[in-house]
Amino acid sequence: MKRRKFDAAALPAKSARAVDDRFQVATPLRKLLxxxxxxxxxxxxxxxxxxxxVVLLLTGVFLTFFFEPAMTEVIYNGSYAPLRGTPMSAxxxxxxxxxFDVRGGLIMRQxxxxxxxxxxxxxxxxxxxxFFTGAFRKPRETNWIIGSLLFWVGFLAGFTGYSLPDDxxxxxxxxxxxxxxxxxxxxxxxxSSSIFGxxxxxTIIISRFFIAHVLLIPGLLVALISVHLGLVFKxxxxxxxxxxxxxxxxxxxxxxPRYALKQGGFFMxxxxxxxxxxxxxxxxxxxxxxxxxxxxxxxxxxxxxxxMFLDGSTRLMPGWxxxxxxxxxxxxxxxxxxxxxxxxxxxxxxxxxxxLEARRLKDYKHHNLLQRPRDVPARTAVGxxxxxxxxxxxxxxxxxxxxxxxxxxxxxxTWAGRIGLLILPPIAYYVTYRLCLxxxxxxxxxLAHGVETGIIKRLPDGRFVEVHxxxxxxxxxxxxxxxxxxxxxxxxxxxxxxxxxxPAIRGFFYPIEKPAEAPVSPGHPPVEARPEREEIxxxxxxR
Amino acid sequence: MSTHTEHQAQQGxxxxxxxxxxxxxxxxxxxxxxxxxxxxxxxEPQVAPGSKAERRLTRTVALMFLLTGAFAxxxxxxxxxxxxxxxxxxxxxxxxxxxxxxxxxxxxxxxGFGILTWGKKLLPKEVSIQDRHDQVDNPEDRKIxxxxxxxxxxxxxxxxxxxxxxxxxxxxAPVGAVAAAPLIGGLIxxxxxxxxxxxxxxxxxxxxxxxxxxxxxxxxxxxxxxxVGGQLTVFPGIDGGVSNLxxxxxxxxxxxxxxxxxxxxxANERKGHGDYMWGNYVAYSKICTHAGCPASLxxxxxxxxxxxxxQSQFLITDNAKPIFGPANRPLPQLPIEVDExxxxxxxxxxxxxxxxxxxxxx
Numbered sequence: 006m007k008r009r010k011f012d013a014a015a016l017p018a019k020s021a022r023a024v025d026d027r028f029q030v031a032t033p034l035r036k037l038l039x040x041x042x043x044x045x046x047x048x049x050x051x052x053x054x055x056x057x058x059v060v061l062l063l064t065g066v067f068l069t070f071f072f073e074p075a076m077t078e079v080i081y082n083g084s085y086a087p088l089r090g091t092p093m094s095a096x097x098x099x100x101x102x103x104x105f106d107v108r109g110g111l112i113m114r115q116x117x118x119x120x121x122x123x124x125x126x127x128x129x130x131x132x133x134x135x136f137f138t139g140a141f142r143k144p145r146e147t148n149w150i151i152g153s154l155l156f157w158v159g160f161l162a163g164f165t166g167y168s169l170p171d172d173x174x175x176x177x178x179x180x181x182x183x184x185x186x187x188x189x190x191x192x193x194x195x196x197s198s199s200i201f202g203x204x205x206x207x208t209i210i211i212s213r214f215f216i217a218h219v220l221l222i223p224g225l226l227v228a229l230i231s232v233h234l235g236l237v238f239k240x241x242x243x244x245x246x247x248x249x250x251x252x253x254x255x256x257x258x259x260x261x262p263r264y265a266l267k268q269g270g271f272f273m274x275x276x277x278x279x280x281x282x283x284x285x286x287x288x289x290x291x292x293x294x295x296x297x298x299x300x301x302x303x304x305x306x307x308x309x310x311x312x313m314f315l316d317g318s319t320r321l322m323p324g325w326x327x328x329x330x331x332x333x334x335x336x337x338x339x340x341x342x343x344x345x346x347x348x349x350x351x352x353x354x355x356x357x358x359x360x361l362e363a364r365r366l367k368d369y370k371h372h373n374l375l376q377r378p379r380d381v382p383a384r385t386a387v388g389x390x391x392x393x394x395x396x397x398x399x400x401x402x403x404x405x406x407x408x409x410x411x412x413x414x415x416x417x418x419t420w421a422g423r424i425g426l427l428i429l430p431p432i433a434y435y436v437t438y439r440l441c442l443x444x445x446x447x448x449x450x451x452l453a454h455g456v457e458t459g460i461i462k463r464l465p466d467g468r469f470v471e472v473h474x475x476x477x478x479x480x481x482x483x484x485x486x487x488x489x490x491x492x493x494x495x496x497x498x499x500x501x502x503x504x505x506x507x508p509a510i511r512g513f514f515y516p517i518e519k520p521a522e523a524p525v526s527p528g529h530p531p532v533e534a535r536p537e538r539e540e541i542x543x544x545x546x547x548r
Numbered sequence: 549m550s551t552h553t554e555h556q557a558q559q560g561x562x563x564x565x566x567x568x569x570x571x572x573x574x575x576x577x578x579x580x581x582x583x584x585x586x587x588x589x590x591x592e593p594q595v596a597p598g599s600k601a602e603r604r605l606t607r608t609v610a611l612m613f614l615l616t617g618a619f620a621x622x623x624x625x626x627x628x629x630x631x632x633x634x635x636x637x638x639x640x641x642x643x644x645x646x647x648x649x650x651x652x653x654x655x656x657x658x659x660g661f662g663i664l665t666w667g668k669k670l671l672p673k674e675v676s677i678q679d680r681h682d683q684v685d686n687p688e689d690r691k692i693x694x695x696x697x698x699x700x701x702x703x704x705x706x707x708x709x710x711x712x713x714x715x716x717x718x719x720x721a722p723v724g725a726v727a728a729a730p731l732i733g734g735l736i737x738x739x740x741x742x743x744x745x746x747x748x749x750x751x752x753x754x755x756x757x758x759x760x761x762x763x764x765x766x767x768x769x770x771x772x773x774x775x776v777g778g779q780l781t782v783f784p785g786i787d788g789g790v791s792n793l794x795x796x797x798x799x800x801x802x803x804x805x806x807x808x809x810x811x812x813x814x815a816n817e818r819k820g821h822g823d824y825m826w827g828n829y830v831a832y833s834k835i836c837t838h839a840g841c842p843a844s845l846x847x848x849x850x851x852x853x854x855x856x857x858x859q860s861q862f863l864i865t866d867n868a869k870p871i872f873g874p875a876n877r878p879l880p881q882l883p884i885e886v887d888e889x890x891x892x893x894x895x896x897x898x899x900x901x902x903x904x905x906x907x908x909x910x
Contacts, residue, residue: 039584041678078791084634105634109627112648144682177841180795181857184839184904194906198739205840206792241680249589255678259586263674266667273660277653284649300781300798300834300842304856319839320858324876326905338905339876340839371682405859415859416872 042264043244043257047134049271054127054155056275057120058230064117065219071107073099074169074215076208085292093171093296096211100170100291116283121163123279125311128156136358136388138375140243142368146359148236153355155229157348158222163309165218170289171211174306176297180205181319188341206299246374246493253373305406313402314395318343321401321422379448380493382441389437390430397425448496452476453488458500474500581676590675605669612662619655626651748833748902749784749797750882750894760785761801761831761884761892768891771829774803779846781834784894796902798834798842799882800853801892802864808851811865816881819867821899824883826892831882832868833902836860838875840904853879877905 025031075095081088083098085105103110132152135141141149164182168175183205186197202209241255250256258264295301308316319340327337362384363369378385400407401422408415455473462472475486476497497503564571564579571579581588595602632644684690706713739745750759760768761782774780779802783789789797804812809828816824824830832853836843841857851864852871860875862868868879880900887893901909 035580036584039581039586039678041586041676086634086636108632109648111645112652115645115649176792177857180841181839187904187906190907192907194739194745194908195736197906198737199735201737203737203741204739204744205795240682241678249677253680253683255680256675258674259581259588259676263667263671266663266671270660270663270665270667273656273663275660277656277658277660279653280656281649281653284646284653297792299792299795300783300844302842302844302856304845306856316858319874322874324838324860324870324874326876333908333910335907336905336909337907339874340904343874373680373682405856419859419873 050131057124060120096171119282142372172291173294314398317398317401379444386437393433585679616658623651749794751897758893832879837877
């Protein structure tokens, strides 16, 4: 019986057959392996958010093993001598222990904090990419809404996490949060006392924030991220216009192996950068802030960067109180407008934007091709306006530091912020709009007349003209080459882009390859329309 | 275009026989892609097999992987043997976390860039085109699914037997409330228990005993303890007075200079708070009326108190009126006097609400 002999070479095939017999995975797996993804550097911004979220989960689980979410008063007796003997909450003491008495705890804490900041930053930058290229248009409105919700849920995750160590700075943040809740008309004091279990600070808020931070909010984030990715997968990624790219196809690479390898490598790079930051750059040194005490705060207390715009709006808001003289009298505190109403408007406007734009343009078609920002001046200008608004608020969140470092009056900084918040966004709108039109016009000029060569020619009659290199060799009707149509993609504007200088020869000390042929289009291999089947040979260039 | 290719894919030249032994593996891969409506239109190795460039790249990638191993080992060595316990001064323990970060970061970057180089430089470049199929594939399917769902409703007889639906809703609504009740009922907390939002630790104890002002370390304060122009954070002399249990009680006791004190007294009189000061001493709540941070930066020359959180500024000599920033309400003033033993006491509790504003603040 030779069959009993073990054949190692046949093992993979055999087990694969066994799996497929039971689960019928061959066809779906082939579809997955073959799925085509378009490639562009800007498509990787969202990945950074995803990867830092993975790092957040990994480091966060580690931290839960050592953190004690309790406000019980203890006397610190750990190895950080300056605080020894200080009464503090168990939460703060265990955060100090993570930093000083758990081996490698500090780098985990710092990596957790840095990846949280990176997560939020990547979300914002990714959102800008999606906005300015029109990737949110039908059929992707749902994913845009989920994305903007991810920002706000991430914001909550960040705030609850920031509050957990119960240090001097985070306690002050909590105090402000309670004041914000208190400012809500009619129900404010009820909501605040329900959340804090009585008057601020109470004794239960840290344990409540803990369960929100480690279970409820991450659960919500995981759910939203899963749907977000699932929809990207189902609806297929958008792509830039270009040769052979249409609204109804995807031009790119199959997911495996090259695309997947690049993703895996990129994850490791993001992870590595977070590790470097967590090790080298100190963040939130809670041992310097001391335990939270209601009467202690120092200048330059700033929140994490993604909260600064709300801090800024709070600083800029004038003290306008609305009194309602009924009965004993009621008030709507000024704090209500910049911290409750403003975020409410921002959430509403940002989530509804795809529908607002579709309605204004009466555009209800499917869009799978991206737009260059210059081609949609109105949207780009609105985006620039929003970004300016945000930047003024964020800078105002640090206006005391700016005033201090640059020796400017603090009050002048506040007034600059108040005025800037009103007049800079419209200016940004106008300037951006004009810039877009100018860029559009220049694209058309190059398409009509060719690229400037920098070569000046003197005509027989004495005039000087610059020689232009036309982008096409075809002949037009009057001796000039015909004007090319703009197709929504980069127009080469420099002779180098046309291969005038030839590419540099690669290699450090000696050339490692022959000088390549001049590329035909900037940075992209030539792509032709989908050919007939028979024309394809294996492993060969079609050129 | 999409329907055209669809047509071609289904009824065009018949699919390749993948069992044909003459086919290369790539032919089979390509046929598989075709069956998923993917055309590999450009497929080009970046380096020739066996070429110098290939060997060089292979060495580079391998070097990166080996560096990863080296740095990961270095991480473990540092983790185990480097002194890590905190010591005063600038000892080697301060390098523990940076060294962990550098070794871990470089290890991860090594494997990351190794994989990236492998994928980007060594694997063939390709351009594939896949159909999106994001239009409605088959309007008939849509119709059938719609009809099926409507038929479901018919089968259930929702239209014919409306009582069922209504009674089900009427039955389920309280169940929803049952789910919400313990959550809301458990969390909800009456905010005005013991009138807590309007009282502080300075509220006179039972029998009208006045509460002393104490320092952070619990000692009571004599007027001579605060020099002219000086200020001191004081707390109610009760159990837990110097703790977050009485987060609304911290108070700033200021010894004003003579001329400032006169201004302050005049302002007090205008407001009907004529007897709130004791001598040249005033006491104002330290909890900002804007967002509740401690307004703790006192500018002696201008008598302004600044809250570092949102830069509200209060003029102490004018009843701590807000003169700049987002605050809308003066800091409440604590009426003070000195008891028979010569220590500061609060004459009564604050007469205005402490801390950030809320709806029902009178």
